[in-house]
Amino acid sequence: MRMTGADAILRSLEAEGVEVMFGIPGGAILPLYDAIARGTTVRHVLARHEQGAGHMAEGYARASGRVGVALATSGPGATNLVTPIADAWMDSTPLVCITGQVRRHLIGTDAFQECDITGITIPIVKHSWLVQDVDELPHILKAAFHVAQTGRSGPVLVDVPRDVQEAELDFSYPDEVNLPGWKPPRRGHPRQIAAAAEAVAAAERPILYVGGGTLNAHATDELRAVAEAARIPVVTTLMAKSAFPESHELFAGHPGMHGPKWSNWALNKADVIVACGSRFDDRVTGKVSAFAPGATVVHLDVDAAEISKIRHADVPVVGPLKPVLAELAELLAKQTKPGRTDGWLAQIAEWREQFPLRYGEGGDMLKPQKVLEALQALTAGRDDVVWTTGVGQHQMWAMQYLECDRPRTFITSGGLGTMGYGIPAAVGAKAARPDATVVCVDGDGCFQMTQQELATAVLEQLPIVVVIVNNGYLGMVRQWQDMFFEERFSQIHLTHQLPDYAALGRAYGALGLTVDSEDQLEEALAEALASGRTAVVDCRVDPREHCFPMIPAGAAALDVLEYDPDHDSEALAL
Amino acid sequence: MRHTIAVLLENKPGALTRVTSMFARRGYNIESLAVGPTERHDVSRITLRVDAEEHSLEQIEKQMHKLVNVLRVQELVPGEAIERELALLKVSAPPSARAELMALGEVFGAKIADLGPDSIVFELVGSAEDVDSFEELVRPHGLQELVRTGRIGLARARSGSGRSRPKVLV
Numbered sequence: 001m002r003m004t005g006a007d008a009i010l011r012s013l014e015a016e017g018v019e020v021m022f023g024i025p026g027g028a029i030l031p032l033y034d035a036i037a038r039g040t041t042v043r044h045v046l047a048r049h050e051q052g053a054g055h056m057a058e059g060y061a062r063a064s065g066r067v068g069v070a071l072a073t074s075g076p077g078a079t080n081l082v083t084p085i086a087d088a089w090m091d092s093t094p095l096v097c098i099t100g101q102v103r104r105h106l107i108g109t110d111a112f113q114e115c116d117i118t119g120i121t122i123p124i125v126k127h128s129w130l131v132q133d134v135d136e137l138p139h140i141l142k143a144a145f146h147v148a149q150t151g152r153s154g155p156v157l158v159d160v161p162r163d164v165q166e167a168e169l170d171f172s173y174p175d176e177v178n179l180p181g182w183k184p185p186r187r188g189h190p191r192q193i194a195a196a197a198e199a200v201a202a203a204e205r206p207i208l209y210v211g212g213g214t215l216n217a218h219a220t221d222e223l224r225a226v227a228e229a230a231r232i233p234v235v236t237t238l239m240a241k242s243a244f245p246e247s248h249e250l251f252a253g254h255p256g257m258h259g260p261k262w263s264n265w266a267l268n269k270a271d272v273i274v275a276c277g278s279r280f281d282d283r284v285t286g287k288v289s290a291f292a293p294g295a296t297v298v299h300l301d302v303d304a305a306e307i308s309k310i311r312h313a314d315v316p317v318v319g320p321l322k323p324v325l326a327e328l329a330e331l332l333a334k335q336t337k338p339g340r341t342d343g344w345l346a347q348i349a350e351w352r353e354q355f356p357l358r359y360g361e362g363g364d365m366l367k368p369q370k371v372l373e374a375l376q377a378l379t380a381g382r383d384d385v386v387w388t389t390g391v392g393q394h395q396m397w398a399m400q401y402l403e404c405d406r407p408r409t410f411i412t413s414g415g416l417g418t419m420g421y422g423i424p425a426a427v428g429a430k431a432a433r434p435d436a437t438v439v440c441v442d443g444d445g446c447f448q449m450t451q452q453e454l455a456t457a458v459l460e461q462l463p464i465v466v467v468i469v470n471n472g473y474l475g476m477v478r479q480w481q482d483m484f485f486e487e488r489f490s491q492i493h494l495t496h497q498l499p500d501y502a503a504l505g506r507a508y509g510a511l512g513l514t515v516d517s518e519d520q521l522e523e524a525l526a527e528a529l530a531s532g533r534t535a536v537v538d539c540r541v542d543p544r545e546h547c548f549p550m551i552p553a554g555a556a557a558l559d560v561l562e563y564d565p566d567h568d569s570e571a572l573a574l
Numbered sequence: 575m576r577h578t579i580a581v582l583l584e585n586k587p588g589a590l591t592r593v594t595s596m597f598a599r600r601g602y603n604i605e606s607l608a609v610g611p612t613e614r615h616d617v618s619r620i621t622l623r624v625d626a627e628e629h630s631l632e633q634i635e636k637q638m639h640k641l642v643n644v645l646r647v648q649e650l651v652p653g654e655a656i657e658r659e660l661a662l663l664k665v666s667a668p669p670s671a672r673a674e675l676m677a678l679g680e681v682f683g684a685k686i687a688d689l690g691p692d693s694i695v696f697e698l699v700g701s702a703e704d705v706d707s708f709e710e711l712v713r714p715h716g717l718q719e720l721v722r723t724g725r726i727g728l729a730r731a732r733s734g735s736g737r738s739r740p741k742v743l744v
Contacts, residue, residue, distance in 0.1 A: 122588070
């Protein structure tokens with residue numbers, strides 16, 4: 001059918017089954033937005049900042065397991081997408097970003113709103129295309145969606161000059177991609193899977209060290225089958241939170257810098273570690289040379305480059321996790337001796353008793369951990385709650401105190417650690433799960449980086465509940481300055497009361513509530529959760545509270561620092 | 575340890591940049607790089623020389639394999655590959671030194687590509703080590719300018735197509 005490039009983009013998105021796209025129009029992408037006005041089955045959500053659009057697409061992708069789509073114009077529109085693209089790159093979130101570009105004859109002339117976005121993003125995309133010929137557009141979009149979601153998923157970018165959007169072509173959407181250089185593995189090698197099963201079946205203290213790749217691979221059922229087949233305890237990284245039910249008897253918590261001590265001990269004292277879509281990130285391992293000394297490593301990953309990148313893999317298995325785990329579970333069911341791990345599970349349970357999460361109980365101010373405990377209590381047993389977070393102390397408390405039993409219910413920025421991720425990611429998650437209550441646990445610093453997307457939430461009728469763990473500071477920075485820079489506090493005081501977050505929420509048409517003390521907490525949170533509206537709950541908490549446990553950067557994971565009730569909290573401007 | 579890597583990649587805009595950017599980003603140093611067409615019009619070949627430990631080399635090759643435009647990566651193992659380099663050297667050559675320089679060139683099989691009143695331009699094709707040696711020998715005479723293409727290489731006719739990587743991925 002004869003149509004313009006802009007229409008061809010929309011027909012391609014429709015052919016890919018895209019439900020929703022997030023974006024902001026501008027000069028170089030006007031023809032595409034004109035085509036949107038003429039009609040498409042894809043819902044467009046108008047963000048207030050392109051970074052918001054990108055994080056919304058990410059939140060959508062993580063909540064739905066599908067590809068997120070973000071649109072932006074050239075120049076500043078495109079550069080505003082750089083942070084979400086980098087975020088998606090680090091966390092392997094499938095994303096297709098479509099940017100407008102100046103007309104072909106203007107490329108390279110420093111034209112108005114021109115920038116080399118394909119060049120800028122080379123290190124943070126799986127692949128990108130600058131469309132030079134309108135006839136290639138359907139093939140490029142087909143390839144873009146294919147690359148974004150096959151192998152290790154991640155972001156791709158398609159840059160479309162304005163005159164290519166306006167040019168005409170005979171449109172037909174291809175059935176197949178022609179990418180001779182893109183050959184992600186289709187299955188794991190049976191001999192390696194057998195070797196993995198053998199190592200696990202012989203282990204006395206095995207552990208599944210599960211990363212976000214397991215969620216990206218839609219392999220959570222298969223993961224559970226493996227864990228149950230050989231009764232292996234499971235730790236999930238921050239990115240894998242919700243990949244394994246946290247109420248399950250085999251769940252062993254979260255490893256890493258702010259994971260519970262018992263979880264870190266379980267991982268570091270194991271004799272066989274089955275890394276499953278995880279990448280031995282420094283936030284998990286601590287000092288690499290001291291990580292899990294002596295353990296045999298079985299590493300399952302779709303990305304061969306992760307094998308032995310940080311820690312040598314004794315048994316590497318390269319392949320998509322869904323079939324690999326399914327085959328592994330089958331072998332383990334035959335090979336495992338019943339009761340082999342009972343002693344190990346009892347040991348972990350003992351550590352769990354011995355090292356609970358602890359925090360300060362004294363003082364007049366609301367403790368930040370109480371906010372998370374209250375949220376957990378109010379939502380316990382519900383299977384229709386999706387959490388998002390910003391980055392910092394509140395994020396780590398959310399990881400520690402919220403229990404997630406269903407996949408894709410905890411959405412956070414792990415690898416890049418993007419402050420401000422929470423609110424737009426929540427809007428995107430709500431678009432993916434309109435039935436769910438989507439709650440963004442945010443920090444006061446994070447909130448101020450992307451609060452403008454509250455307008456999107458309200459006007460697009462994608463209501464989210466934003467709970468601000470407001471300690472008036474850039475709290476994690478404060479913690480590091482306190483612990484590692486001799487309490488020299490530098491440029492971290494935001495104040496509890498400016499802005500007045502509840503009033504700001506109301507200015508955006510949301511419900512706005514302020515919580516100053518513990519006795520107001522439950523009522524306010526319950527009201528916000530039940531409101532069905534976008535809500536901002538400003539919980540003003542004690543800034544002196546540090547996030548513990550903590551493995552200091554570069555320290556051995558076994559040397560976890562715990563909350564010390566005798567630690568003298570310094571005087572602070574409140 | 576130094577390694578020579580041959581990369582076949584699709585002849586697409588930006589493909590070379592993606593390869594070199596990956597090296598820069600991951601902190602690997604490229605010692606020399608030569609790129610040009612192949613027997614297929616839609617495929618280019620890069621010959622890269624890198625200084626890397628075995629572990630890093632494996633990483634480099636795996637990371638390169640992930641690039642969508644990269645079709646094949648192979649290490650050219652010494653002894654199993656032919657490696658050549660072309661160099662042009664402009665050497666000061668007053669009449670008194672000419673005979674000696676020309677004799678040196680003859681030993682290395684260097685051609686005289688150009689001859690001026692005060693200088694000679696030698697053209698030398700050989701192994702990178704040959705080029706190094708010749709360079710050292712003519713340097714005392716006054717090496718005015720030097721350009722080298724960087725190595726190019728092919729697996730030997732008798733040894734198949736070189737060592738394909740990564741081996742660990744069985």
